[in-house]
Amino acid sequence: MLVFSLVIVTNDFEVRVGARTLLTAPKQQLRVQPGDRIGLVGRNGAGKTTTMRILAGETEPYGGSVTRSGEIGYLPQDSREGNLEQTARDRVLSARGLDTIMRNMDRQQEIMETTEDPRRRDQAIKKYARLEERYHSLGGYEGNAEAAQICDTLGLPARVLDQPLKTLSGGQRRRVELAQILFAASAGSGKSTTTLLLDEPTNHLDADSIMWLREFLAKHEGGLVLISHDVKLLAAVCNKIWFLDAVRAEVDVYNMGYRRYLEARAADEARRRRERAxxxxxxxxxxxxxxxxxxxxxxxxxxxxxxxxxxxxxxxxxxxxxKDRVAHISFPTPAPCGKTPLQATGLTKTYGSLEVFAGVDLAVDKQSRVVVLGFNGAGKTTLLRLLAGEEHTDGAGGIVTGHGLKIGYFAQEHNTIDPNKTVWENTIAACPDAVEQDLRSLLGAFLFSGEQLQQPAGTLSGGEKTRLALAALVSSRANVLLLDEPTNNLDPISREQVLQALRTYTGAVVLVTHDPGAVRALEPERVIILPDGDEDLWSDDYMEIVELS
CATH class of the missing domain: 1.20.5 (Single alpha-helices involved in coiled-coils or other helix-helix interfaces)
Structure with missing residues (x-):
């Protein structure tokens, strides 16, 4: 029998992808109630993201049911597109319906000021009064200021809030989604009964924003289910842990914080080994x-x-x-190329009247190691897309292709992967000239085999998508890698594999990252600072920008 304080409860819950069972949770094993701050943990591919989607109501479980009550704020790993013409400010305010009310108030204000019909003016005055009363009841002008403060704390200053979403980077749009969810949950005090389901919320956040988010979530009075590879965040926030064991396809529930959970899980596994022996x-x-x-x-x-x-x-x-299987992540043996395989001159990008950057020059020599730095929204992802040929420069600038150039592009939003195609179909499309058995061996090294090859790529977790995109790079023989946040969503073991691949790759790399470890592994020679496009020799003084960006 359900307890009324529960906001999410599963019953005989089963999660599958294709014929592969990811998780079984008998009876009402998984419960979320106000005050629960649950860390959903497990290796990449254990089913964390799929389970979160089901809890949020985005899809249905293979077996059993999920009962939900109250408000739910869900942040998926992949940004939702929505109305890209909408401003960032309106998107955040829409969490409480304030954006619609403000537009209607502006409309009635315009009628009051322009109409010569007294009757119509009186109607507009009455409508405006009703709208204003509703606006105040939802937080009104204080809510507008509160939303702006949340946005600023998440690295979205006032100049960004009035831009259409289509002009923002993927990272900025994801922070807008996070701001909207937290604004809905704050109810003016930072505390509410909204249940938050957050999948890797620290992606694209700087150090100060992450620290603020820890404090916000630690004080949240509603339920919380959190997926994160940020150990400090889990330790600071969570009072319960759900461990998805990929070996047993089961979930272990620990009613304790993250550090105690690590000790208890180690004890449980030691006990299982003794009993089994x-x-x-x-x-x-x-x-x-x-x-x-x-x-x-x-x-x-x-x-x-x-x-x-x-x-x-x-x-x-x-x-x-x-012991968990480990992906053998590597980068390709680069194809022969000339001294300067890629050169960019006068790269410029604008959205309407908004200039992102202008006149950026970059020569990528054979074996160059370049880091692109800049505040969030300075155009780092856009620059890589221009270099990769995914977008075109505005103005007279352009890309000069050198002898033997082969580009390998890793996109942080995984938009090089077709979500409607299977793992195998995506790999074939990325490597059309490769031998089939070689591709199967390659995918096996990246932990894709058997039935998982026929899994739709859209159902993969963020970490699995990262591995799939990296696998496609290996077969490309690229001699210039354009890497946009290649360590996002990876568990610690897989992340270390990527860092080792960076250390040993002998081609050229242009890297965008918030991960100081990735920069150290690359050992860059040069740095490009956006939006000005200034180029400088690398110095460890720039590491502070990496850590704060």
Whole structure:
């Protein structure tokens, strides 16, 4: 029987992707109630993002049901497009309906000031009064200021709020979505009964914004389910942990904070190993005795019973968690090329009257290692898209292609992956000239095999999409890599694999990242600072910009 304080509860919950079972949770094992701040953890591909989508009501479970009550704020890993003509400010204010009310108030104000019909003016005055009363009841002018403060804290200053969403970078749009959700949940005090479902909320945030978000979530009185690879965030915020065990396709619920959970899980796994070893030892003894009895016809039945008992002993013991498989992530052996395979001159990008950057020059020599820095929204992603040929420069500038150029582009929003195609179809499309068996071996090294090759790419987690995009790079023989946040969404082991790939790659790299570890692994020679486009030799003094950007 459901407890009324529960805001999300599952019943005989089962999650599958294709024929692969990711998770089973019997009865009402998974519950969220006000005050629960739950960390949803597990390796990449364990089913965290898929489970979160189901909890949010974006899709249905394979088996069982999910019951929800109250307001839910869901932040997916991939930015929602929505109305890209809408301003960032209106998008955030829409969380409480303030944007619509403000537009209607402006309309009635215009009628009052322009109409010569007294009757129409009186109607507009009455409508305006009703709208203003509603506006005040929803927080009104204070809410507008509060929304602006949340946005500023998340790295969205006032100049950005009045821009259409279509002019913002992917990272900025995602921060707008986060701001909208937190504004809806704050109710003017930072505390509410809204249930927050946040999938990697610290992506694209700088250090100060992450610190503020920790404090906000730690004080949140509604329910919270959080997916994050930010260990400090999990430790500071969570009072419960759901561990998705990919080996057993089960979830373990720990009613404790993150640090205590790590200790308890280690103890649980040690206990399982002991129990499993004892069961296997007893089973081996029974089988040995059965073998002796089986030689005598009069004791064949007893031997059969012993064998059955041995199988039950082993079958009833919990599976021992094996060491997680690790993706063997590497970058391609670069194809031969000339001294300067890629050169950009006078690159300029504008959106309407808004200039993102202008006159950026960049020569990418063979084996160059370049980091692109700048505040959020300075155009770092846009610059990589121009270099990759995904967008065209505005004005007279352009790209000069050198001898033997082969570009490998990794997009932070994974828009090089077709979500409607399978893992295998995406790989074939990215590497049309490769031998099929070579591609299967390559995907296996990146932990894609068997039925997962036929999984729609749109159902992959952020970490799995990152691995799939990186796998396509390996077969490309690219000699210039354009990497936009290549460590986002990765668990610590996979992230270290990418860092090692950066250290050993012998081609040219142009890197955009918030990850100081990625910059250290690259050991850059030069830096481009946007939006001015200034170029400088790398100095460790620039590391502070990386950490704060």
């Amino acid at each position: 004892n069961a296997e030892k007893k089973a081996a003894a029974l089988k040995e005795q059965a073998a002796r009895f089986g030689a005598k016809a009069t004791k064949a039945a007893a031997a059969k019973q012993m064998l059955a008992r041995a199988d039950r002993l082993v079958g009833s013991a919990d599976k021992v968690r094996q």
